[in-house]
Amino acid sequence: xxxxxxxxxxxxxxxxxxxxxxxxxxxxxxxxxxxxxxxxxxxxxxxxxxxxxxxxxxxxxxxxxxxxxxxxxxxxxxxxxxxxxxxxxxxxxxxxxxxxxxxxxxxxxxxxxxxxxxxxxxxxxxxxxxxxxxxxxxxxxxxxxxxxxxxxxxxxxxxxxxxxxxxxxxxxxxxxxxxxxxxxxxxxxxxxxxxxxxxxxxxxxxxxxxxxxxxxxxxxxxxxxxxxxxxxxxxxxxxxxxxxxxxxxxxxxxxxxxxxxxxxxxxxxxxxxxxxxxxxxxxxxxxxxxxxxxxxxxxxxxxxxxxxxxxxxxxxxxxxxxxxxxxxxxxxxxxxxxxxxxxxxxxxxxxxxxxxxxxxxxxxxxxxxxxxxxxxxxxxxxxxxxxxxxxxxxxxxxxxxxxxxxxxxxxxxxxxxxxxxxxxxxxxxxxxxxxxxxxxxxxxxxxxxxxxxxxxxxxxxxxxxxxxxxxx
Amino acid sequence: xxxxxxxxxxxxxxxxxxxxxxxxxxxxxxxxxxxxxxxxxxxxxxxxxxxxxxxxxxxxxxxxxxxxxxxxxxxxxxxxxxxxxxxxxxxxxxxxxxxxxxxxxxxxxxxxxxxxxxxxxxxxxxxxxxxxxxxxxxxxxxxxxxxxxxxxxxxxxxxxxxxxxxxxxxxxxxxxxxxxxxxxxxxxxxxxxxxxxxxxxxxxxxxxxxxxxxxxxxxxxxxxxxxxxxxxxxxxxxxxxxxxxxxxxxxxxxxxxxxxxxxxxxxxxxxxxxxxxxxxxxxxxxxxxxxxxxxxxxxxxxxxxxxxxxxxxxxxxxxxxxxxxxxxxxxxxxxxxxxxxxxxxxxxxxxxxxxxxxxxxxxxxxxxxxxxxxxxxxxxxxxxxxxxxxxxxxxxxxxxxxxxxxxxxxxxxxxxxxxxxxxxxxxxxxxxxxxxxxxxxxxxxxxxxxxxxxxxxxxxxxxxxxxxxxxx
Numbered sequence: 001x002x003x004x005x006x007x008x009x010x011x012x013x014x015x016x017x018x019x020x021x022x023x024x025x026x027x028x029x030x031x032x033x034x035x036x037x038x039x040x041x042x043x044x045x046x047x048x049x050x051x052x053x054x055x056x057x058x059x060x061x062x063x064x065x066x067x068x069x070x071x072x073x074x075x076x077x078x079x080x081x082x083x084x085x086x087x088x089x090x091x092x093x094x095x096x097x098x099x100x101x102x103x104x105x106x107x108x109x110x111x112x113x114x115x116x117x118x119x120x121x122x123x124x125x126x127x128x129x130x131x132x133x134x135x136x137x138x139x140x141x142x143x144x145x146x147x148x149x150x151x152x153x154x155x156x157x158x159x160x161x162x163x164x165x166x167x168x169x170x171x172x173x174x175x176x177x178x179x180x181x182x183x184x185x186x187x188x189x190x191x192x193x194x195x196x197x198x199x200x201x202x203x204x205x206x207x208x209x210x211x212x213x214x215x216x217x218x219x220x221x222x223x224x225x226x227x228x229x230x231x232x233x234x235x236x237x238x239x240x241x242x243x244x245x246x247x248x249x250x251x252x253x254x255x256x257x258x259x260x261x262x263x264x265x266x267x268x269x270x271x272x273x274x275x276x277x278x279x280x281x282x283x284x285x286x287x288x289x290x291x292x293x294x295x296x297x298x299x300x301x302x303x304x305x306x307x308x309x310x311x312x313x314x315x316x317x318x319x320x321x322x323x324x325x326x327x328x329x330x331x332x333x334x335x336x337x338x339x340x341x342x343x344x345x346x347x348x349x350x351x352x353x354x355x356x357x358x359x360x361x362x363x364x365x366x367x368x369x370x371x372x373x374x375x376x377x378x379x380x381x382x383x384x385x386x387x388x389x390x391x392x393x394x395x396x397x398x399x400x401x402x403x404x405x406x407x408x409x410x411x412x413x414x415x416x417x418x419x420x421x422x423x424x425x426x427x428x429x430x431x432x433x434x435x436x437x438x439x440x441x442x443x444x445x446x447x448x449x450x451x452x453x454x455x456x457x458x459x460x461x462x463x464x465x466x467x468x469x470x471x472x
Numbered sequence: 473x474x475x476x477x478x479x480x481x482x483x484x485x486x487x488x489x490x491x492x493x494x495x496x497x498x499x500x501x502x503x504x505x506x507x508x509x510x511x512x513x514x515x516x517x518x519x520x521x522x523x524x525x526x527x528x529x530x531x532x533x534x535x536x537x538x539x540x541x542x543x544x545x546x547x548x549x550x551x552x553x554x555x556x557x558x559x560x561x562x563x564x565x566x567x568x569x570x571x572x573x574x575x576x577x578x579x580x581x582x583x584x585x586x587x588x589x590x591x592x593x594x595x596x597x598x599x600x601x602x603x604x605x606x607x608x609x610x611x612x613x614x615x616x617x618x619x620x621x622x623x624x625x626x627x628x629x630x631x632x633x634x635x636x637x638x639x640x641x642x643x644x645x646x647x648x649x650x651x652x653x654x655x656x657x658x659x660x661x662x663x664x665x666x667x668x669x670x671x672x673x674x675x676x677x678x679x680x681x682x683x684x685x686x687x688x689x690x691x692x693x694x695x696x697x698x699x700x701x702x703x704x705x706x707x708x709x710x711x712x713x714x715x716x717x718x719x720x721x722x723x724x725x726x727x728x729x730x731x732x733x734x735x736x737x738x739x740x741x742x743x744x745x746x747x748x749x750x751x752x753x754x755x756x757x758x759x760x761x762x763x764x765x766x767x768x769x770x771x772x773x774x775x776x777x778x779x780x781x782x783x784x785x786x787x788x789x790x791x792x793x794x795x796x797x798x799x800x801x802x803x804x805x806x807x808x809x810x811x812x813x814x815x816x817x818x819x820x821x822x823x824x825x826x827x828x829x830x831x832x833x834x835x836x837x838x839x840x841x842x843x844x845x846x847x848x849x850x851x852x853x854x855x856x857x858x859x860x861x862x863x864x865x866x867x868x869x870x871x872x873x874x875x876x877x878x879x880x881x882x883x884x885x886x887x888x889x890x891x892x893x894x895x896x897x898x899x900x901x902x903x904x905x906x907x908x909x910x911x912x913x914x915x916x917x918x919x920x921x922x923x924x925x926x927x928x929x930x931x932x933x934x935x936x937x938x939x940x941x942x943x944x
Contacts, residue, residue, distance in 0.1 A: 105710050105828035106859070128714060148659050159657070162634055177920045182826040184858040185631070185901040187620050187670050188913060189943040190928070192921050194666035198659050215717045238577050242600060245687045245762040246718045290717040295773045301763065354654040356577035386656040387578070429657040441660060448649045449664050451931065456662075459927035471661040 004042055007065065007089070011045050014055055019046045019095070030070060030082075030090040034137070035348075036436040037078025041068075044090040050112075050168060050176060050207040053096070057205065058174030060089065066465045067091050067172075069201040071143025072116060076350070077434030079200040080143065083468050093142050096207060102127055107214070108165055108182050113142030113207045120211075129213045132157035136334060142206035148198035150430040152333075155385040156249045156288070157214065159430075160197065167193035168208030172461040182210050195456065200432055202467035203460050217288035220249075221299040222329045223306055224272055224322040226279040227253075230359025232317025233281050233384060237355070239309055240285060241385075247298065250286040251385030252333050255362075258379040258392065261339040262332055269331055272322045279319040283384070284329050299323060336381050337392070343377075344396035345403055347411070351419045352429035355387040361423040365391060365415060373411060375400035388429040391415065412440075420444050433469050441471070476514055479537065479561070483517050486527055491518045491567070502542060502554075502562040506609070507820075508908040509550025513540075516562040522584075522640060522648060522679040525568070529677065530646030532561065538937050539563050539644075541673040543615025544588060548822070549906030551672040552615065555940050565614050568679060574599055579686070580637060580654050585614030585679045592683075601685045604629035608806060614678035620670035622902040624805075627857040628721045628760070629686065631902075632669065639665035640680030644933040654682050667928060672904055674939035675932050689760035692721075693771040694801045695778060696744055696794040698751040699725075702831025704789025705753050705856060709827070711781055712757060713857075719770065722758040723857030724805050727834075730851040730864065733811040734804055741803060744794045751791040755856070756801050771795060808853050809864070815849075816868035817875055819883065823891045824901035827859040833895040837863060837887060845883060847872035860901040863887065884912075892916050905941050913943070 004022075011020045021027055021044040032038045042065075047053050060067050066088045070080040082088035093114035100119065101110045104127045111120055118138045120131050133144060134151040145167070150159040157163065166180040179193055195203050227233045233253055241248055256278045263271045273279075285306075287298050306321045340346050353361045366378045377396070382389035393411075395403050419425035420440075427440040454472035457464065476494075483492045493499060493516040504510045514537075519525050532539050538560045542552040554560035565586035572591065573582040576599045583592055590610045592603050605616060606623040617639070622631040629635065638652040651665055667675050699705045705725055713720055728750045735743045745751075757778075759770050778793045812818050825833045838850045847868070854861035865883075867875050891897035892912075899912040926944035929936065 103826065103828050105706055106826045107713065108826070148663075150657050150659075154656065158630075158634065161663070162630065171920065175920055177918060179918070179921075181896060181898070182828075183824050183896075183898055183901075184626065184827070185622050185824045185855070185860045186898040187622075187902050187904050188898055188900050188909075188917070189905050189941070190671050190921065190925055191620075191633070191666060191669065192924060194663060195924065197663065199662050215714050234577055241579065242687050243762055243764070247763070290715060291719070291768075291773065292715070295776070296763075296768050301767045304767070352655050352657045354575065354578045354580070355656070356575050356654075383657070388657045424653060424655075426653070426655055426658040426660055428660050429655075430659050432659050433661050437660075445660070446649060446651070448643060448647055449651075449662065452664060452667065452928070453662055455927050455931035456924065459923065469661070 008043050010059065011043065011056070014059065015045060015047050015052055019048070020044070030073065030092060033078045033081045034074050035076045036434070037081030039082040039084050039088070040086040041082045041090045042087055044092050046092045046095045048095045048098070050170065053091070053170045053205055053207055054174045054176050056091065057170050057172055060465060061173050061463065064463060064465065065089055068467060069093065069205045071114065071140030072138060074137040074139045075143065075147055075434065076431040077436040079432055079434030079467070079469050091205060093140055099208060102129065103182065104129065106182050108210050108212055110180060110210050111141045111208065113209065114140050116140055117144065124213055128216050130216045131163070131211055132214050133160055133163065141209055141211065145197055145206050145209055146199065146201045147432045150386065152252060152383060153249050154383065155251060163212045164193060164197065164209060165212055166210035167196060167206065169196055169204035170207050171204045172466050177204070180208055180210050198432065199471065200434060200467055200469040202469050202471065203456060215290045217290055218292050219298045220286060220288045220326045221302045222324060222326045223285045223302055224324065224329055225283045225285060225306065226273070226319035227281040227283055228317050228319060229280055230362050232314070233283055234356070234359055235314040235317055236283060236309060237384060239314070240305060243305055244287060244301070247287040247289045249288040250284065252284040252382070253384040254282045254284070254333065254336065254381040255379060256280055257377055258336050258340065258381040259332065261343050261379070262335045265339040265342045266335055269335065270328065273320065284333055286326065340379050340392050340394055344394045347393040347395060347408060349391040349415055350429050350431045351391055351425055351427065352386070352388045353419060353423040353425035355384065357423050358384055358387060358389065361419060361425065362389065364422065365418055368414060368418060369393065372414070416440055433471070435468055438470065480515050482531065483515065483528070486531065487517060487519050487524055491520070492516070502545065502564060505550045505553045506546050507548045508906070509553030511554035511556050511560070512558040513554045513562045514559055516564050518564045518567045520567045520570070522642065525563070525642045525677055525679055526646045526648050528563065529642050529644055532937060533645050533935065536935060536937065537561055540939060541565065541677045543586065543612030544610060546609040546611045547615065547619055547906065548903040549908040551904055551906030551939070551941050563677060565612055571680060574601065575654065576601065578654050579684060580682050581685055582652060582654070582682050583613045583680065585681065586612050588612055589616065596685055600688050602688045603635070603683055604686050605632055605635065613681055613683065617669055617678050617681055618671065618673045619904045622858065624722050624724060624855060626855065627723060635684045636665060636669065636681060637684055638682035639668060639678065641668055641676035642679050643676045644938050649676070652680055652682055670904065671943065672906060672939055672941040674941050674943065675928060687762045689762055690764050691770050692758060692760045692798045693774045694756065694758045694796060694798045695774055696796065696801055697755045697757060697778065698791035699753040699755055700789050700791060701752055702834050704786070705755055706828070706831055707786040707789055708755060708781060709856060711786070712777060715777055716759060716773070719759040719761045721760040722756065724756040724854070725856040726754045726756070726805065726808065726853040727851060728752055729849055730808050730812065730853040731804065733815050733851070734807045737811040737814045738807055741807065742800065745792065756805055758798065812851050812864050812866050816866045819865040819867060819880060821863040821887055822901050822903045823863055823897055823899065824858070824860045825891060825895040825897035827856065829895050830856055830859060830861065833891060833897065834861065836894065837890055840886060840890060841865065844886070888912055905943070907940055910942065
């Protein structure tokens with residue numbers, strides 16, 4: 001019997017026949033990533049319990065079989081896809097989705113690692129509760145933890161790390177670490193779960209978690225605010241935060257270059273600027289509150305604050321203030337990426353810098369591009385409230401050289417160098433490392449950080465069987 | 473020259489004469505802890521810069537000299553005091569307090585590890601900002617990070633871990649790890665700083681940090697609410713949180729046994745219950761908001777919500793509702809520990825359990841004590857909003873056996889077993905491990921957690937020179 005056939009037979013005996021896939025057409029969806037990543041799997045195993053995963057990992061370690069854990073495969077850096085060798089087993093968590101226990105008094109939920117974000121929120125809804133990490137995809141909770149996703153409402157709720165209380169992990173040797181505690185306070189030395197947050201599953205397979213959840217807000221208020229410059233955006237941010245911190249949920253900013261294409265490609269979406277040109281930046285401000293309208297008129301408060309800002313010293317930095325419906329305003333934000341792809345090839349960057357340097361960084365990046373790559377249009381938008389910007393570059397092949405791998409690589413290096421070395425920033429604000437960002441990790445990570453990762457990997461996964469991301 | 477004299481001479485040459493203390497009367501305050509810990513130091517060194525600490529650590533590693541980093545020495549588990557050997561050098565951070573840079577747009581502050589909490593808040597005040605970790609002591613920022621302090625307003629702001637963006641650490645070999653980033657989003661693999669949060673400085677000396685700060689609230693509202701039982705307390709907590717989450721800042725709960733002695737020993741403090749007996753529990757509820765009173769009448773909202781609760785189904789669980797001044801109500805809370813010490817010897821426990829099990833755990837603990845130690849009075853109070861309880865036991869020597877070390881140890885074991893094994897709880901909610909809790913760490917910590925700590929220690933401090941807490 002061929003080696004791969006032998007492994008498949010072993011796995012079927014261990015997990016049941018329907019838990020193991022080997023046909024190319026069945027494997028395709030596990031092999032290719034959402035944006036990057038296109039490998040080849042030996043097989044895909046879909047165990048349904050932590051005990052099965054423990055057995056599976058022990059088996060893989062005994063045979064030296066490399067494993068790629070995968071949730072809903074919605075990551076953006078290729079960190080959940082097998083490499084091209086055809087020798088990795090995809091360990092899909094999609095059937096590990098049975099545990100989903102809500103504790104309303106503790107305000108937590110215990111979930112299996114393969115439970116989808118949407119399933120968690122469906123189970124929480126009858127209790128008036130919500131897991132507040134707001135994303136444009138529907139990942140598994142295990143994947144969210146391995147990526148430490150942030151999303152659009154980080155300003156108020158933080159990222160996954162901020163909302164995680166307990167974790168269950170299967171180590172590469174099959175050991176199950178049960179740290180599924182439901183404690184808000186637990187200062188007993190090293191917080192082990194932190195090793196598995198944002199490390200793409202290379203230290204263990206996340207099989208369960210206890211997350212903290214929040215009451216569903218009773219009201220929301222949103223405004224679009226036109227700003228003449230990045231500096232004006234920052235002045236507005238600081239002013240709103242000072243007054244409205246408790247209810248300030250999101251502060252998303254869209255450049256004119258990113259907003260224009262939304263209206264071009266979606267004539268059904270209302271353009272608040274009418275036929276006029278959008279200003280340099282448009283800020284989407286969202287407030288939300290659990291307080292009922294009788295106690296707090298959220299829309300009124302927002303309108304009053306924005307009015308006072310316009311009347312004040314920094315008011316000339318604003319061009320327009322539109323109060324409006326959350327759904328309508330968020331639709332503009334959510335259609336940017338796809339509208340830009342209709343304009344040409346998009347090179348996406350997921351950068352963060354200190355908030356106070358957002359305007360200066362963006363200006364410097366645009367100037368660099370204008371000088372060195374005049375055929376590219378910089379279409380930036382992002383989470384300015386969190387210092388994050390998705391600097392998207394639209395490369396219109398009609399009037400530009402072909403985007404060869406060399407040119408793209410050089411351009412990436414120049415932009416990331418600017419962010420990381422010039423503006424104390426990060427080459428990955430929220431998407432993670434993965435194969436896509438591996439060379440930037442290698443270049444920018446201090447040696448002691450790599451040494452600690454090496455010590456952890458040596459202890460937990462000495463044969464380097466788990467995942468493809470290398471942090472040492 | 474004697475070995476210790478040689479070391480002192482070397483350190484004086486390295487750091488300056490006034491940076492090194494060797495006289496017993498000078499060393500005393502570094503040797504004894506706030507509550508536990510009473511060791512003997514070889515000497516105390518007080519460097520003023522990160523570069524000096526780097527040199528010092530390299531020197532100590534080369535000589536095999538053991539080092540105890542110490543901030544303001546306000547910890548409660550003896551983790552910052554030298555052991556009894558007389559061979560440890562105390563590395564005091566008290567003079568490492570020069571950097572203190574506020575970035576109001578980024579809403580962060582960069583501080584030296586030896587900066588005091590009070591100094592940070594003084595520097596933030598002119599900007600209308602605040603570091604929201606609220607404690608009954610004035611620790612250094614480095615010490616707060618090494619302990620991961622929580623405090624009374626964790627419900628709204630989280631613990632130190634939740635408010636930490638960057639860190640600078642000197643490793644035992646003298647390497648300076650500069651991870652002083654000011655980024656809210658930075659998903660680039662392992663978040664190294666997490667290793668140093670809550671681990672009592674055993675992996676490195678925290679020399680600098682970037683912390684996230686918050687706008688100072690414009691208004692507060694507080695109430696004291698009498699509750700007939702722990703279950704009534706939890707019903708109240710859940711109801712308030714559902715409606716008031718955005719502005720809900722603290723939910724402290726005081727048992728009748730803990731509240732009574734406050735009035736006995738502080739007749740100047742007004743007893744809202746008058747001459748009557750306090751009910752089983754009194755909850756201190758605090759709301760705070762950055763919104764001005766014109767936008768939100770916080771006291772009115774609180775009074776309305778409590779009124780509605782009293783009228784509702786669970787209302788019979790409440791005995792009294794007193795609206796009042798924050799300072800007056802918090803004074804009751806802050807005088808508990810010291811009032812209990814006036815009653816007799818106090819054995820303090822710093823326990824957390826899932827919030828939903830607080831009432832049941834407390835009942836079980838009180839029942840256990842009544843049965844096995846009838847001469848002890850259980851005086852519990854704590855942060856019910858965070859699942860934390862400071863179960864304080866008052867041991868009145870007049871009518872009880874002498875609290876021998878054996879009896880105390882047995883009692884601790886029984887209470888912690890109940891919390892940890894019976895109620896999914898923690899033997900250290902917020903104070904940390906340290907020598908005081910070492911035997912409970914050893915007993916309750918899963919083997920894989922110890923194995924990871926061992927790998928980290930082997931890599932970062934192979935000669936085990938730093939600190940006294942053992943996590944492996």
